[in-house]
Amino acid sequence: MTSHIAVIGGGLMGRGIALALGDGGYRVSVVEPVAGIAAQVEVMAHPRIALRELDDAVSDCELVIEAVSEDVEVKLALWRRIDELAASSTLFATNTSSIDIDELAGALDDPSRLLGLHWFNPAVIVPCVEVVVGARTSEETVVAASALMAAVGKEPIQVRSAPGFVANRLQFALFREALLCLEEGLASPEDIDRIVRTSFGPRLARFGPLLSADLGGLDTYLAILNYLSTHLGARFDPPRILERMVGDGRLGAKSSGGLRELDPAEYAELSAGMADLLAEAYRVEDAASEPRA
Structure with a gap:
């Protein structure tokens, strides 16, 4: 040591x-x-x-x-x-x-x-x-x-080594989009934060963005990005890796593989355990959000 x-x-x-x-x-x-x-x-x-x-x-x-x-x-x-x-x-x-x-x-x-x-x-x-x-x-x-x-x-x-490494590229992409939602008047600062905390935030904390996409279906993610790109611009253009994987039939849990190198049984086990994990995560979030006396 x-x-x-x-x-x-x-x-x-x-x-x-x-x-x-x-x-x-x-x-x-x-x-x-x-x-x-x-x-x-x-x-x-x-x-x-x-x-x-x-x-x-x-x-x-x-x-x-x-x-x-x-x-x-x-x-x-x-x-x-x-x-x-x-x-x-x-x-x-x-x-x-x-x-x-x-x-x-x-x-x-x-x-x-x-x-x-x-x-x-x-x-x-x-x-x-x-x-x-x-x-x-x-x-x-x-x-x-x-x-x-x-x-x-x-x-x-x-x-x-690259600008922002990985963590800051991820968190600042979310931060930028949150500011744009605020600038466009879509929701208040408090509600934007609350949406993250009570929707995908706990899921990301447990599974990360790539495993979450595998479990949700890469074809679904590609379709959503294509729609957002059409309406909101190039910042939502799907990366080539996603188009290539969907084109090859690698859709995540609904196929023989996806972004993660997992077999169908491993995906099934993760999917089965997701509900319990997230239920606990949301209970913790609810408790943390309760106003103090």
């Missing part, structure tokens, strides 16, 4: 990452030069977390996680300095949610050491960590970083 990790940046995400790592049994050094933010790190008062200067924190750690502001030049300057201070065996990770990993890796003598570890707020609670692999990230770096995330109870999920 990695014994010491440096988290560079003590803001909201940096503090959450430090807490998750500290709770996971690691000794964590947080580097934060801004006094007001550093004071918030000290308030955490975690036995495994301490504030340190950059030189001290980076020189003896096995992993550096950079969690500073989303400013390319700030990050590049910081990575150049870290590269000078860290041992040659130290793993490097950035918590960027949007910046190309390869651009940041260009600041290093050995770009194979850098990948993205994209945590989600609140980092101490949310399981997913996107392990973002750049064009020059080594397999050894990916394996070691993924193992560390799993060791602290996270769910490391490997993705290729």
